[in-house]
Amino acid sequence: MEQWPELKAKTKTGKLPYLEYDGHLIVESNAINRFLARKYGLAGKDDFEQALVDGIADVQKDFMIAVIPWYIKVMGYAPGNPDPLKQECLLDSTDRFFPIFLNFLKESKSGFMAPSGLTWVDFAITEWLTTLQNLEPTILNKYSELKEYIKRVHNVSQLKEYYASRPFSKN
């Protein structure tokens, strides 16, 4: 975080992440995620499923945007007391978006967001759910299916060890 001011001037949009891939620069997290996912079989099995995954990722972004005014205060990125914003930004948002995620899971029947199985949006969503739990430990108390969903993603065999050993990051 200390290195950021100097680096920020060099990035195209003043934001992170960016990806350097074979000499190409790619900006914006979901553009990066989708690009990499398509190369490694994590984007969705056909055009329709890729569109489903893209759509769910956009719903996830809307969710984050709705929570952000509270989130940036809780993380100390913005000044002020987060408590007055908690109901509208956190709790109302989870009431709105958790059922939508549950519905997608129910419809896919695979235990992941896409019917064919694990895709990149499962990573985007479970990381955000993990962050929300770190910031507000009771937030998933009424949503055991989402808790199980996080566990399921964390038990994906190719990643199990990484999840178990990566350093703690609140967000």
Add this chain to the structure above:
Amino acid sequence: MPEIKLVYFNVRGLGECARLILRYAKVDFKDEQITHEQWPEVKPIDPLIRLQKTKTGKLPYLEYDGHLILESNAINRFLAKKHNLAGKDDYEQALVDGIADIQKDFMHAVAPYYLAVMGYAPGNPNELKKEYLDDNLARFLPMYSNFLKESKSGFMAPSGLTWVDFVITEYLTTLLHFDSKNLDNHKDLKDYIERVHNVPQLKDYYASRPYSKN
């Protein structure tokens, strides 16, 4: 031929890009437009019913060959890929996707002002203008100028027209409807709008489509 139906409000908004892609490609589709008065019927109050019908309670949605596709950019990217408007290769598609995400950030940043101007949310636009419009024009428009300069094609992607050109020019058009002076310091972006509006496959449509403030 797949059966295609786009459902959105009777404004340009977030639905117009899909309409433009399909018209550009001369694909037959049903352009179902919902008025704001009709919306409560289409969007059921009961959240559980809402999930069954529109899944997220939002428009646009696309019915394509029996499949339901949600979220404007997912719809736009899906249709664009079918009609050579997504970007010429993986790298260019990632560039286009990234610029589209920046455009979304731009819209979200301006939203408090936008919603007040449109009367969708309370607030005095004049009080919101400096923080939510002017400061964001200063932040985002230079990024667009830079992408255009780097692409050298006159469009956002080096290979030429892509779906993100539709998304951006529709929004810039809306900003000009709010105040014709909003792009006064950005002649390159005014030229860009004209260039997209003169794409031969769409010139007639742009010239004759009904006026929509947003």
